[in-house]
Amino acid sequence: MPGLFRHLYRIRRFEETVLENFPKGIFTGTTHTYLGQEANAAGVIPHLKEQDIIVSNHRCHGHFLARGGDPRQLFAELMGKATGVCGGRGGSQHLCWKNFYSNGVQGGILPFAAGMAFAEKVKKSGAVTAVFLGDGTFGEGVLYEALNMTALWHLPIIFVVENNQIAQTTPAEKAMAGTIQARFQAFGIPNIELDTSDVVEISREAAKVVDTIRQGKGPAALILNTCRFGPHSKGDDSRDPALVSEMKLERDPIVIQAARLDRTTSLEIQREIDTEISLAFQQALVDPFPSITI
Secondary structure: OHHHHHHHHHHHHHHHHHHHHHHHOOOOOOOOOOOOOHHHHHHHHHHOOOOOEEEEOOOOHHHHHHOOOOHHHHHHHHHOOOOOOOOOOOOOOOOEEOOEEEOOOOOOHHHHHHHHHHHHHHHOOOOOEEEEEEHHHHHOHHHHHHHHHHHHOOOOEEEEEEEOOEEOOEEHHHOOOOOHHHHHHHOOOOEEEEEOOOHHHHHHHHHHHHHHHHOOOOOEEEEEEOOOOOOOOOOOOOOOHHHHHHHHHHHOHHHHHHOOOOHHHHHHHHHHHHHHHHHHHHHHHHOOOOOOOO
16 A cells, blocks of 8 residues: 555656746656546556556656656656656657657557557567557547457557546547447447546556456456646646646545555655655756767
């Protein structure tokens, strides 16, 4: 239990630090934080092995940190520093680290996630590919091509849908006919849908789904109805502030998991993570920029 809380709180403090400092011009480009959705990454990713592949999207920081990525390297990447995950070249959305890949192109992650899963099946490696996508991605045609191929070829892939009910500024009900679950059912892909911010509940179901795929039973989907607390990117939020406040009050994964710990333990973890994230940020600030070669 303390380990799950540590995952959640590390992601939360990293993302809060990014939003707090973005207006100061410290970071380059744009950024899409994972605030409120921390239980998804913390619930799913610990069930993946080192050989498994993770494919993430524009909202990738939480996935990277849950995978064991270094906060200092991630801060440095957002700053364009030489010590960043990709030497400062990828920025907030495009990370390549070990078996972790993210891409900011809407829907663009699905074809190469399917291709990676196909390669692992051909190699008989036993590796599972996990691809994280949002509700907005269901407006992209390439998603359905990927679902068709993964179902036809029984590929070892888990689709983790983080349905935060809004694609940038467009509520899901104004852009999507039918349901997300029915879309997977149309291709014969087994799926589980959860409406929760409880990391323990998500972890329990994720373990079952990943285990099923690892047994060679083909693709599956885990649909997580979740809540985004922050803006779409660094400042654009068209939602009623009262709605966001209500979500924070009722669906905060940090609060839910902290209630399972004694207060002394939760405060100690928070102090440790606060120090870790602060130090990582300060170190990244003084890290060098890449040298220019002409």
